[in-house]
Amino acid sequence: MSITSYNPADPADLVVAVEAPGAEAVRAAVGRARAAQAGWLAAGAGARSATLGRVAEAVEAHAEELAALIVREVGKPLAEARGEVARTAAIWRYYAQAPYEPSGAVHETAAGPGLLLTRRRPYGVAGLIAPWNFPLAIPSWKAAPALAVGNTAVLKPAPEATACALRLAELTALASLPEDVFTVLPGGAEEGVALVEAADVVSFTGSTGVGRAVVRAATGRGVPVQAELGGLNAALVLPDADVELAAGHIAAAIAGYAGQKCTATSRVIAVGAAYAPLREALVKALAAVDDSVCGPVVNEAARERMTGAVSSAVEAGASVLVGGGVPERAGWYVEPTLLADVPDQHPLAREEFFGPVAVLHAAADLDEAIALANDTPHSLATSVHTRSLDAALAAADRLDAGMIRVNAPSSGVDFHLPFGGTKGASHGEREQGRAALEFYTVSRTVSVLPGGGL
Numbered sequence: 001m002s003i004t005s006y007n008p009a010d011p012a013d014l015v016v017a018v019e020a021p022g023a024e025a026v027r028a029a030v031g032r033a034r035a036a037q038a039g040w041l042a043a044g045a046g047a048r049s050a051t052l053g054r055v056a057e058a059v060e061a062h063a064e065e066l067a068a069l070i071v072r073e074v075g076k077p078l079a080e081a082r083g084e085v086a087r088t089a090a091i092w093r094y095y096a097q098a099p100y101e102p103s104g105a106v107h108e109t110a111a112g113p114g115l116l117l118t119r120r121r122p123y124g125v126a127g128l129i130a131p132w133n134f135p136l137a138i139p140s141w142k143a144a145p146a147l148a149v150g151n152t153a154v155l156k157p158a159p160e161a162t163a164c165a166l167r168l169a170e171l172t173a174l175a176s177l178p179e180d181v182f183t184v185l186p187g188g189a190e191e192g193v194a195l196v197e198a199a200d201v202v203s204f205t206g207s208t209g210v211g212r213a214v215v216r217a218a219t220g221r222g223v224p225v226q227a228e229l230g231g232l233n234a235a236l237v238l239p240d241a242d243v244e245l246a247a248g249h250i251a252a253a254i255a256g257y258a259g260q261k262c263t264a265t266s267r268v269i270a271v272g273a274a275y276a277p278l279r280e281a282l283v284k285a286l287a288a289v290d291d292s293v294c295g296p297v298v299n300e301a302a303r304e305r306m307t308g309a310v311s312s313a314v315e316a317g318a319s320v321l322v323g324g325g326v327p328e329r330a331g332w333y334v335e336p337t338l339l340a341d342v343p344d345q346h347p348l349a350r351e352e353f354f355g356p357v358a359v360l361h362a363a364a365d366l367d368e369a370i371a372l373a374n375d376t377p378h379s380l381a382t383s384v385h386t387r388s389l390d391a392a393l394a395a396a397d398r399l400d401a402g403m404i405r406v407n408a409p410s411s412g413v414d415f416h417l418p419f420g421g422t423k424g425a426s427h428g429e430r431e432q433g434r435a436a437l438e439f440y441t442v443s444r445t446v447s448v449l450p451g452g453g454l
């Protein structure tokens with residue numbers, strides 16, 4: 001089987017085609033990574049820090065080329081692609097400091113002399129499975145912390161982002177990351193399954209269905225696993241909000257990169273008197289979104305899924321407030337779309353579609369809005385738009401989401417803070433920041449006791 005990726009804005013443009021390496025090649029790569037791990041750990045904090053810092057420099061030195069590749073391979077608008085490249089360099093630079101972090105603590109003995117120590121140690125080989133929508137940032141925020149603490153890593157990127165991942169591997173080599181410390185193996189399901197069966201610690205970002213299978217397979221082997229799955233993210237707008245500002249943020253969260261972020265907004269919940277002005281402002285803001293913000297969806301199947309869901313919602317009684325169609329042009333474009341009166345149980349109101357489409361709901365008060373926002377297993381990111389500190393605090397207390405953003409789009413993350421959702425949106429330890437360093441290490445307890453009776 002061969003792995004191909006095509007330009008979503010120009011489907012005739014084949015970006016890359018490689019032979020899928022197969023399960024045996026994955027096992028062999030994990031074996032080489034395991035053999036390289038002891039040397040990488042023994043190289044010491046200074047060497048690991050310097051190497052990760054050089055990866056950041058290599059990313060920066062190739063920033064424009066990388067941004068152009070992201071645009072071409074996964075259809076991300078240029079401004080966001082540039083932002084992702086900058087974020088990628090910052091991630092490597094941030095984790096370049098991590099090798100110098102304390103790896104444990106000293107404790108007092110309960111009785112008698114001695115030193116009790118905890119020490120965090122790497123697992124061995126991290127198996128990383130990444131999606132296509134952040135083709136450099138997500139592989140980097142998985143690989144950099146894993147490597148910083150002394151693991152080696154094997155990455156299987158999404159087929160749609162194969163060229164970006166292979167380029168990242170080339171840049172790590174340019175930065176003199178030793179051989180077999182970070183390996184990129186393109187592949188599909190067979191390679192992914194083989195990686196989960198061979199790695200010592202597993203990190204996955206992708207769809208809920210595949211993620212559940214990955215979690216089952218890794219836990220079945222007794223191997224630690226984290227999984228970041230889909231989000232069904234709401235934006236709550238209170239009557240006291242600056243409606244224009246809120247509409248701008250929400251339009252960006254619905255249509256930015258064609259809604260292809262697990263943090264994108266797909267449900268807008270207007271509270272009380274906010275409904276009418278928000279509807280008007282949001283329709284205007286979405287109608288004004290252009291290619292520099294939205295871009296195409298990743299492939300034909302994604303567009304079919306999205307347009308099929310919109311027409312079935314309309315058949316079920318929904319009304320289209322803006323958008324709803326596909327522009328007459330090459331590329332997998334979908335108009336930024338807002339729907340009202342979508343039946344509560346319709347898939348569009350219940351599942352993640354990964355497109356520039358959202359559903360508008362009305363809520364009588366904040367309580368009802370919070371109940372609506374929480375009525376999903378996919379509680380990843382929720383935005384709250386209000387001028388009231390009390391309402392913002394109430395929302396922060398009572399929303400289930402793993403990330404609550406006040407007066408900001410639901411999408412967009414700070415790479416040095418924990419990232420993840422609640423309920424069905426995430427499994428295991430948080431990604432990013434210090435949480436990632438914990439995930440890729442296990443604590444050992446060392447008791448140093450006097451041998452000769454002091």
Ligand code: UN1
Pocket residue numbers: 131133134138205228260261262263264410411412413
């Ligand atoms: C962002 O909102 O900038 O797969 C990042 C995703 C998320 C990353 C979102 N893990 O879309």
